[in-house]
Each structure stands twice: as structure tokens, then as C-alpha cells.
């Protein structure tokens with residue numbers, strides 16, 4: 001009886017020890033599930049890349065699509081199209097990761113340094129966007145003021161546009177007058193009937209990004225396109241496997 005009890009306890013213990021425990025940890029780090037909130041996904045990406053050497057990117061060509069947070073872990077990610085909290089109310093990306101062409105990413109990194117000196121950090125809403133997603137958006141909102149015509153291809157499809165805002169040292173969004181993807185006059189950069197602090201925040205955002213090679217879009221305070229180069233359109237899905245560093 002004593003032996004039977006011992007064997008039983010060993011069996012239970014072994015089950016809970018689960019030889020796959022390590023494996024499960026690896027899987028959860030390697031696959032960024034859309035079931036997580038973008039904030040959780042962002043934390044899990046940072047953890048997974050803790051020992052990453054960003055110099056790895058120095059060997060890549062300027063046109064390589066690279067992940068922003070591997071360059072600078074201070075970027076805040078809030079990738080709306082990896083959630084249903086966006087203007088389409090549909091999940092458009094498999095994962096909440098953000099990629100840009102290497103040359104664009106490096107100039108954005110320089111802008112980020114300037115923002116950090118003022119006590120702010122960049123929060124990314126969107127970067128590279130697969131071409132097929134552009135068609136989905138266009139089907140839902142065929143208005144070229146707000147969605148790039150997919151037949152021409154958006155700058156996001158080329159990995160050289162970024163949607164972003166700024167957060168303060170506590171991670172709180174700076175007030176910009178409207179939410180992201182607000183389709184209306186109040187989001188236009190020429191609209192000035194706004195509180196002073198909103199106008200000042202928009203000015204800082206625009207001024208520093210423009211100094212670093214980006215240009216603003218008249219209808220969206222959050223959208224900036226790269227001014228120095230144009231790259232080809234891509235339709236590669238955003239990879240969910242964190243071992244995929246670039247494409």
C-alpha cells in the first residue's frame with residue numbers, strides 16, 4: 001500500500017513537473033498571439049529581445065524590413081490593426097509587431113532620441129502594412145483622404161510610413177486633439193481651433209520628425225511618410241515568429 005501511494009504521488013508530481021514546461025515557455029515567447037493585448041505583446045517582445053545585439057542590423061541592406069523595437073526598446077507599441085480596436089473593427093494583422101525599412105527605421109530612431117531628450121517616447125500605431133491589408137481597408141473606406149489607394153500602393157505598403165504619437169515619462173499619451181484614425185477636419189494638421197497644448201504637442205511631433213526626413217500628411221496628424229527614399233510595395237505578412245528578425 002505504501003509503495004502504491006508512493007508511485008501514485010510520483011505520477012502526480014511528474015505530471016505537474018511537466019517535461020514540456022520549458023518548451024511551453026519557449027513557444028509562448030516565440031509566438032506573439034493576437035489573444036494578448038498589444039501592451040502584453042509589446043512586453044513579451046521586449047523580454048524576448050533582452051539580449052539582442054542591435055548591431056546585427058548593421059550588416060543588413062538599407063531596404064531590409066527591420067523591427068523597430070529591436071533597435072530601441074523604448075518605443076511603445078500599440079498596433080491597432082492587430083486588434084479589433086480600429087476603424088474597420090476587424091483584425092487585420094496576425095501580430096502586434098512593427099517593421100520599417102532599415103533606412104527609415106534608423107532615421108526614426110534619431111527622431112526618437114530627440115523626443116527622449118524632451119522627456120517623451122514614441123508610441124507606434126502602425127508601420128509596414130502588407131499590400132493585401134490595404135485592399136481590405138480600401139473596400140471598407142474607399143476615401144483617398146484617409147486610406148491610400150491600394151492600386152497605387154500606400155507608403156505603409158512600402159515600409160516607409162509610420163503612424164505614431166508621443167507619450168510622457170509615465171506612458172500617458174500626449175493630448176493631440178483626436179484619437180488615432182479620426183477621419184475628420186479636427187485631425188487635419190491645418191486645423192487650428194484646438195487648445196494651446198494640443199497645437200504645441202502637434203508642433204513638436206511634426207517639427208522633430210520633419211528634421212529627420214519625414215513629411216506630414218495634411219489630413220492625419222499621426223501619419224508621417226519618409227521623404228528621402230521610396231521603396232517597392234510588399235505583401236509579406238507581418239511575421240509572428242520572433243525568431244524572424246527581418247524580411
Ligand SMILES: [Zn+2]
Nearest residue numbers: 161162163223
Ligand atoms: Zn499612416
